[in-house]
Amino acid sequence: MASALRPAILRHALGAPASTRALTTSALPAFRAHHLAQRSPLALQRATFQTSTKRAILPALPQVIRGTVNDPVTVRDADPTHGSYHWTFERILSAGLIPITLAPFAAGSLSPVLDGALIGMIIVHSYIGFESIITDYLPKWRVPITRRILEWGNVLAVFVVGWGYYEFETNDVGLTEGIKRIWRAGSSSSSSSSSSSLTS
Amino acid sequence: MLSQRAAQQALRRLAVQRPAYRYIVPAAVTSSNALVSQRRLAATANLSEAQATDEILAKQRLSRPVSPHLSIYRPQITWYGSILNRITGSILSGGFYMFGALYLVAPYLGWHLETAVLAAAFAKWPLVVKFPLKAIVAWFFTYHSFNGVRHLMWDMASMISNKQVNQTGWAVVGLSTVAAVGLALL
Numbered sequence: 192m193a194s195a196l197r198p199a200i201l202r203h204a205l206g207a208p209a210s211t212r213a214l215t216t217s218a219l220p221a222f223r224a225h226h227l228a229q230r231s232p233l234a235l236q237r238a239t240f241q242t243s244t245k246r247a248i249l250p251a252l253p254q255v256i257r258g259t260v261n262d263p264v265t266v267r268d269a270d271p272t273h274g275s276y277h278w279t280f281e282r283i284l285s286a287g288l289i290p291i292t293l294a295p296f297a298a299g300s301l302s303p304v305l306d307g308a309l310i311g312m313i314i315v316h317s318y319i320g321f322e323s324i325i326t327d328y329l330p331k332w333r334v335p336i337t338r339r340i341l342e343w344g345n346v347l348a349v350f351v352v353g354w355g356y357y358e359f360e361t362n363d364v365g366l367t368e369g370i371k372r373i374w375r376a377g378s379s380s381s382s383s384s385s386s387s388s389l390t391s
Numbered sequence: 392m393l394s395q396r397a398a399q400q401a402l403r404r405l406a407v408q409r410p411a412y413r414y415i416v417p418a419a420v421t422s423s424n425a426l427v428s429q430r431r432l433a434a435t436a437n438l439s440e441a442q443a444t445d446e447i448l449a450k451q452r453l454s455r456p457v458s459p460h461l462s463i464y465r466p467q468i469t470w471y472g473s474i475l476n477r478i479t480g481s482i483l484s485g486g487f488y489m490f491g492a493l494y495l496v497a498p499y500l501g502w503h504l505e506t507a508v509l510a511a512a513f514a515k516w517p518l519v520v521k522f523p524l525k526a527i528v529a530w531f532f533t534y535h536s537f538n539g540v541r542h543l544m545w546d547m548a549s550m551i552s553n554k555q556v557n558q559t560g561w562a563v564v565g566l567s568t569v570a571a572v573g574l575a576l577l
Contacts, residue, residue, distance in 0.1 A: 251457075254449035254450075254452040254453055255449070256444070256445045256448055256449055259444070282543065282546055285539055285542070288539075289536075289539075289540065292536065313484075317484035317487065317488065320477075320481065321484065324477065324481065348488055351491070351492050351495065352488045352491035355491035355494045356494070358494060359491070359494050362505075369506040372510045373506065373510045374525065374574075376509075376510040376511070376513040377513065377514030377521070
């Protein structure tokens with residue numbers, strides 16, 4: 192089916208001399224396909240087996256065979272510290288983000304302590320998210336150095352960004368209030384609030 | 392008479408102790424001329440056991456077919472929604488991180504990232520730029536938030552049938568779009 196979308200390859204695989212092609216094009220399409228399949232079964236198989244474009248995104252590395260070809264997979268003993276606790280912590284954090292995200296919409300803004308808590312939770316939530324992206328797309332066996340750099344970069348970013356927001360919280364109006372002021376800047380409903388922020 | 396002679400010959404041969412292969416290999420093969428004419432042309436090579444198991448296998452593995460790319464899958468709300476969750480989340484977090492880090496270094500670079508300055512600058516933008524930008528940022532936020540709630544529902548093992556996953560997937564798209572437009576109008 193999909194090979195029909197790639198007529199160039201089929202035509203190439205089934206390239207026949209002009210005389211036979213003239214014969215086959217005059218026949219019923221269904222019979223023609225059958226006839227060609229009989230004529231060059233191997234070429235047709237090759238053309239129809241691979242139905243998508245062949246793109247070697249990540250070419251195979253030199254292969255290393257450890258142990259023998261038929262070794263069983265080693266299974267570690269199950270332990271909650273291997274991920275179960277992490278999973279629970281992530282869910283508690285995510286669930287906790289719901290009320291603290293909704294609160295400023297209801298109250299207009301957050302107290303400095305809650306604002307700081309929101310920032311801290313977002314940073315930890317982001318750290319976990321970036322960590323899972325790194326784990327998913329950068330396997331240790333393929334890009335060990337990049338993986339290590341990004342994992343440590345992710346940890347470093349927590350502290351740099353945390354420090355940045357500490358400065359922001361102590362010197363500026365706070366995250367929720369700041370977003371509100373920028374969001375409503377220039378809109379007719381809150382021209383007074385934006386002008387007051389300019390003077391503050 | 393004949394059997395007697397055969398036994399005698401066998402005894403004589405044993406006494407001489409000729410090598411065993413002399414009995415098996417025909418006389419024509421043992422002569423030097425015959426060896427030249429009957430040379431086998433098949434190429435052979437000596438392999439160590441490690442070569443036989445590892446090198447050949449490694450070479451075979453290099454020519455294994457590559458698994459097809461994402462484009463072979465039919466677009467469905469299940470996996471589109473899933474990757475959108477990750478994309479929206481990383482854009483939001485990326486922006487959040489970038490502002491935090493830039494706010495830290497801004498005084499040293501002479502930049503002004505104070506809320507008042509940003510608000511004053513943003514206020515001057517025309518509405519045709521501001522509204523779409525706000526809607527897009529708001530949609531990243533609302534989509535990731537609503538889809539996060541969907542994920543938490545799955546974690547409690549509810550709404551997890553194929554049909555429900557499809558329904559909630561579209562529900563999240565609709566809800567987040569409406570909410571984003573609403574937020575952009577604020």
